[in-house]
Amino acid sequence: MEDKKFIRPCTLIYFLLLGLTVTTWFIGTQGLSGLQISLLVLGFALIKGQLIGDYFMGLKQVSGFWRWPVTLWLILVGSLVTYAFMISI
Amino acid sequence: MCIIRLIQFWTCENRETIMEKNNWPPGDLVIWFFILAELLVFGVFFAAYAFTRANNVELFNEYQLHLDRNAALINTVALITSSYFVVRAVAAIRDDNSKGCFHWLLAALFMGVVFLVVKGMEYHHHFSLGINLSTNTFYMFYLSLTFFHFLHVILGMIILLAVALKARSGGYSAAEHTGVETGASYWHMVDLVWMILFPLVYVMR
Known part of the structure; x- marks a missing residue:
């Protein structure tokens, strides 16, 4: 019997990732634009990245130094992209 | 403290025991240094895209509309599904189920092939229209x-294939499956990067 405590959350996360992906795609197909829409879509992407890091990569179970690189990368990339989109207006 | 833990890790015969005690990330520590380096490179790429776009908004917005968002959706679903299958493969080998691990990895590889085929079709479409790196800044x-x-x-699939073949031959067990992790x-890192790339290049405007 596979570890259900490990698989169940990952299965839920999988469907959540699919939901956020389809939402992002839908926004894209509607041709919606603007800073607020872009930041909303970026927010979805950062949440998806954190979920992959926490649950698929297993970093949620890690403490200390290795808990944070993926999160810090997402914050850094998210901040830079946000700033670049803000100055583009 | 971190250096002491690194020395403990490298000098210990059973690294998984150390990993459980000290909460190291799954898999061999070397891959995590590699992952951090890869994330750094992609991060620079993403920032360069966003800041270049800031000075060429109209150009980027115009040519972004020419991209196939449906293909991007299929590819995103393929990578997420593939990552989930890899999670199942890890769970299977933790349960000492080599056969299950092998089959989940094959399923993950199949989704990787889907990604490559769809992306290849996108490239074929662009190249058939004469689009290349020098067409404009957006396409570059x-x-x-x-x-x-x-x-x-492709590199991730080669790694997964090597792991799958070793799993099929019984090379991993519940006690020792560092290679699978x-x-x-690495495969989850490839998925993680695409989660940013997809909205940044295909949707945000």
């Missing part, structure tokens, strides 16, 4: 960014 970023990621998908960590 689009083609180089996505092809750089494309190569990482190492390959899985």
Whole structure:
């Protein structure tokens, strides 16, 4: 019997990732634009990245130094992209 | 403290025991240094795209509309599904189920093939229209960014294939499956990067 405590959350996360992906795609197909829409879509992407890091990569179970690189990368990339989109207006 | 833990890790015969005690990330530690380096490179790429776009908003918005968002959706679903299958493969080997691990990895590889085929069709479409790196700044970023990621998908699939073949031959067990977790960590990184690339290049405008 596979570890259900490990698989169940990952299965839920999988469907959540699919939901956020389809939402992002839908926004894209509607041709919606603007800073607020872009930041909303970026927010979805950062949440998806954190979920992959926490649950698929297993970093949620890690403490200390290795808990944070993926999160810090997402914050850094998210901040830079946000700033670049803000100055583009 | 961190250095002491590193020494403990490298000098210990059973690394998994150390990993459980000290909460090291899954897989061989070396892959995590590699992952951090890869994330750094992709991060620079993403920032370069965003800041270049800031000075060429109209150009980027115009040519972004020419991209196939449906293909991007299929590819995103393929990578997420593939990552989930790899999670199942890790769970299977933790349960000492080598056969299950092998089959989940094959399923993950199949989704990787789906990604490559769909992306290849996108490239074929662009190249048939005469689009290349020098067409304009947007396509320079689009083609180089996505092809750089494309190569990482291929490398990830080679790693997963090697892990799958070793799993099939009984090379992993519940007690020792560092190789499976190492390959899985790399594959999840490839997935993670695409989660940013997809909205940044295909949707945000």
